[in-house]
Amino acid sequence: MTPNERYKKLKQHLKEENPVLLDVINEYENLDKVAHSLGLLAQDESYTANISWWPLISILGTFSAGKSTFINEYLGQKVQQSGNQAVDDKFTVICYSNNEKVTTLPGLALDADPRFPFYNISEEVEKVEQGEGSRVNLYLQLKTVKSDAIKGGILIDSPGFDADSQRDSILRITSHIIDMSDLVLIFFDARHPEPGAMRDTLEHLVGKTVRHRDGDKILYILNQIDTTAREDNLEDVIGSWQRALSQKGLISGNFFAIYSEEAMNPIDDPSIAERLKRKRDEDLNHILERMEGVKVERAYRISKALEDFAKDIINNKLPKLRESLSRWGKRVVITDTLLSLIFIGGAGALFMTGILPTSVEVIGGISAAITVLIIFIHFKVRKVYANLEIKRWAEKDQAIAKAIEYNTKWFRPVLRVWGKGWSQRVVDKLENIMDYSRAAIRKLNDQFVSPAGKESET
Ligand SMILES: Nc1nc2c(ncn2[C@@H]2O[C@H](COP(=O)(O)OP(=O)(O)O)[C@@H](O)[C@H]2O)c(=O)[nH]1
Numbered sequence: 001m002t003p004n005e006r007y008k009k010l011k012q013h014l015k016e017e018n019p020v021l022l023d024v025i026n027e028y029e030n031l032d033k034v035a036h037s038l039g040l041l042a043q044d045e046s047y048t049a050n051i052s053w054w055p056l057i058s059i060l061g062t063f064s065a066g067k068s069t070f071i072n073e074y075l076g077q078k079v080q081q082s083g084n085q086a087v088d089d090k091f092t093v094i095c096y097s098n099n100e101k102v103t104t105l106p107g108l109a110l111d112a113d114p115r116f117p118f119y120n121i122s123e124e125v126e127k128v129e130q131g132e133g134s135r136v137n138l139y140l141q142l143k144t145v146k147s148d149a150i151k152g153g154i155l156i157d158s159p160g161f162d163a164d165s166q167r168d169s170i171l172r173i174t175s176h177i178i179d180m181s182d183l184v185l186i187f188f189d190a191r192h193p194e195p196g197a198m199r200d201t202l203e204h205l206v207g208k209t210v211r212h213r214d215g216d217k218i219l220y221i222l223n224q225i226d227t228t229a230r231e232d233n234l235e236d237v238i239g240s241w242q243r244a245l246s247q248k249g250l251i252s253g254n255f256f257a258i259y260s261e262e263a264m265n266p267i268d269d270p271s272i273a274e275r276l277k278r279k280r281d282e283d284l285n286h287i288l289e290r291m292e293g294v295k296v297e298r299a300y301r302i303s304k305a306l307e308d309f310a311k312d313i314i315n316n317k318l319p320k321l322r323e324s325l326s327r328w329g330k331r332v333v334i335t336d337t338l339l340s341l342i343f344i345g346g347a348g349a350l351f352m353t354g355i356l357p358t359s360v361e362v363i364g365g366i367s368a369a370i371t372v373l374i375i376f377i378h379f380k381v382r383k384v385y386a387n388l389e390i391k392r393w394a395e396k397d398q399a400i401a402k403a404i405e406y407n408t409k410w411f412r413p414v415l416r417v418w419g420k421g422w423s424q425r426v427v428d429k430l431e432n433i434m435d436y437s438r439a440a441i442r443k444l445n446d447q448f449v450s451p452a453g454k455e456s457e458t
């Protein structure tokens with residue numbers, strides 16, 4: 001995807017979602033222009049590619065734990081099928097669209113689109129299971145939904161997890177999802193009061209995830225606690241699950257217990273019903289707050305990254321680039337001059353000592369030969385010195401190395417004035433961009449004055 005196409009798609013999407021970010025993206029375009037003109041980015045590259053534009057919230061967990069039911073309620077419409085048998089054995093990426101109708105697209109759409117978290121997943125899958133990479137359609141699909149709840153984020157529903165019968169490709173996709181996600185909700189259900197039978201599943205989902213560097217992004221959700229009403233044993237069920245999880249070392253603060261009001265079984269005893277509802281409301285609120293928080297953070301993160309990119313160019317890349325290019329220019333000029341002096345001096349000596357006759361033809365011939373030789377050597381020399389500078393940066397900072405290559409191409413003037421004027425213009429532009437980023441952050445502050453706006457829902 002070219003930067004232009006990328007911008008078009010991003011803008012299209014952001015226009016529907018958040019006008020502040022639409023402004024921010026224009027500044028990203030300006031930033032790209034500056035970087036292109038400096039050669040820090042190739043023409044087909046863009047800073048927008050390094051950013052996750054849509055924060056990812058993924059829902060993992062066991063079969064019929066109520067993942068799809070939860071998602072449907074969150075979206076306010078029945079997007080996913082639910083039921084007690086395995087109904088949907090694909091990972092479903094759900095994102096916002098203005099279109100009234102829910103649209104389903106094949107996994108290939110995700111594999112090929114760098115805006116989504118499954119870009120190039122087929123390669124990853126192919127690595128762990130040969131031949132499966134070309135069958136991403138079996139594993140993935142994309143649904144677009146018109147629901148305010150999903151604005152500014154992407155949700156992933158997953159097929160039920162069963163460690164015994166899990167294919168490598170599914171495991172690979174699952175760990176990819178956990179890596180990419182800003183928030184992971186892992187669903188278990190209280191119909192299995194004894195987690196013993198699910199030890200392997202737990203090991204896979206929880207054991208792996210708690211070792212994850214940012215464990216706080218994982219929420220463990222015991223669902224369907226309405227089913228504890230009959231024996232009135234909520235505390236026991238929660239206790240045994242918490243013990244099972246804590247053996248795996250989970251962060252205890254991230255354990256929640258909820259049920260779906262639409263899917264629940266009726267509860268006869270009003271005092272039990274009341275107690276369960278209180279627990280559920282409180283925990284659901286925490287979960288929704290975290291989900292909302294992820295979306296708010298992304299808006300700030302995107303604006304802040306703009307400033308950071310600009311700052312990095314001003315304070316870091318630009319001075320280094322200048323240093324390298326002026327050293328390169330100086331060396332080329334000195335070498336050119338020395339060689340010219342040697343050649344001209346040598347020729348002069350040959351004429352003075354009478355080794356060469358001082359006829360017009362010979363002088364003309366020798367001058368022409370020296371000129372050609374110097375020009376030839378000049379281009380060799382600038383290349384050799386440029387390579388030295390490129391090598392200096394190749395490992396430490398690819399962008400600087402690339403910019404050196406770009407600015408030392410054969411047709412670029414060596415004595416291009418790397419004086420104040422040139423870099424000052426760039427710095428001015430970048431400072432403008434930084435001002436813009438700060439203004440955007442202030443606007444976001446206004447936009448998000450009441451953080452947990454979803455609280456009214458429960
Ligand atoms: N009693 C009860 N049933 C639920 C609850 N949530 C979902 N279910 C039911 O559990 C079954 C499986 O739900 P589903 O959302 O398809 O689970 P998934 O496989 O995790 O996506 C469905 O029949 C739901 O109606 C709940 O909180 N309480």
Ligand SMILES: [Mg+2]
Binds near residue numbers: 068069080081082158
């Ligand atoms: Mg489901």
